[in-house]
Amino acid sequence: MSWTEIVIEVALSDAETLSDALMEAGALSVSVEDADLGTPDEQPLFGEPGMEPKEAAWQRSRVVALAEVDADHAAIVSNAAAACGIAVPPYSLRPVAAQDWVRLTQSQFDPIHIGKNIWVVPSWHDAPDANGLILELDPGLAFGTGSHPTTRLCMEWLEVNVPLQKPASLLDYGCGSGILAMVAKKLDNATTVVGVDIDPHAIDAARYNSERNHCEVAYYLPEDFSSHTSLQVFDIVVANILSGPLKLMAPMLCSRIAAGGSLTLSGVLAEQANDVIAAYAQWLPLTVWAEQDGWVALSGTRK
Structure with a gap:
């Protein structure tokens, strides 16, 4: 299956409500990025537990909605904008190439050697040192x-x-x-x-x-x-x-x-x-x- 990303740049005040509205309008998932990422205006956004930022958005935010390739992308955007009470924003579409996402994800995680004798080994790899202290551990929800x-x-x-x-x-x-x-x-x-x-x-x-x-x-x-x-x-x-x-x-x-x-x-x-x-x-x-x-x-x- 192929997908398309709907890319919309919005102000900080609209990022959260538009994200929710896009989901209601038919988007499969929505993420928010810093529209100034990689430029001198990029804004770090992080916080310790109990001191998180009030909004997971930036002064210039890029809302990226994932939709099926044959979906009515214009309708998704216009319906979401109407639900937010804002004018239909300019947007662009970018294709998401079909990939073996499992293999792609797994390729990013190799065994990790720590200290003298510890190895953290994802389940899809063999242990590099059978005599080491081996932990079979896959990336997951927990840090x-x-x-x-x-x-x-x-x-x-x-x-x-x-x-x-x-x-x-x-x-x-x-x-x-x-x-x-x-x-x-x-x-x-x-x-x-x-x-x-x-x-x-x-x-x-x-x-x-x-x-x-x-x-x-x-x-x-x-x-x-x-x-x-x-x-x-x-x-x-x-x-x-x-x-x-x-x-x-x-x-x-x-x-x-x-x-x-x-x-x-x-x-x-x-x-x-x-x-x-x-x-x-x-x-x-x-x-x-x-x-x-x-x-x-x-x-x-x-x-």
Whole structure:
């Protein structure tokens, strides 16, 4: 089947309502892009959890609606404009070539080598090193495939430090795909491993990934974690989130560290490190363990 993209440039105030109206008028999907992308006027648009932009649009937005090639594209645009109470905007059409989208997507993800011995391998690839620590993990809804520096930093810290511990318990707070919990479990010394995430989809993905990788990990939403493990502390706590939430969660995370236990944080930009270190100072001293591409991992031991 072939498709056509309907491309419309609109003002910030119209982007969201027109997107919804295009879906109602027969578009198969709609996305919004920065019309100034790749120019000096390009506007970065991002935010940390709890501080997201109010609108996922730009001052000059490009609304791209996907439709079937034989659909009445003019009617889709005019009906959407009428529903929004605006004049019919100028638009252009661009064909979408038929492709094997599964193969195209898979071709973008090769095995990832992390640290000395860890491999993250999509299911459609063979493991490059049969003797390595192999995680079979496909890209999905939950964050954490090993491609982002913050995930890599945490995985490298675990590879170096977990084998040095006595048989250890570990808490992965903000577990996403479950990748850090699984690394810890496969490093043998981690006995009890628990993962927590605010996203139910992430919990589902992490459970699925752990089952595929034969890793026994207990996963919880925060409210369930609090009720089921209210007094439990861990030898290792790792949290790969973002600096804002990490600062807010300092009392809670530190209350989960056993005496002599370790804390490792990532999702922190190098310029944010001192602020995060200060937020945890009353419980334990943190230092920069390593840095990659402007991101740092902070680590410390609770006395």
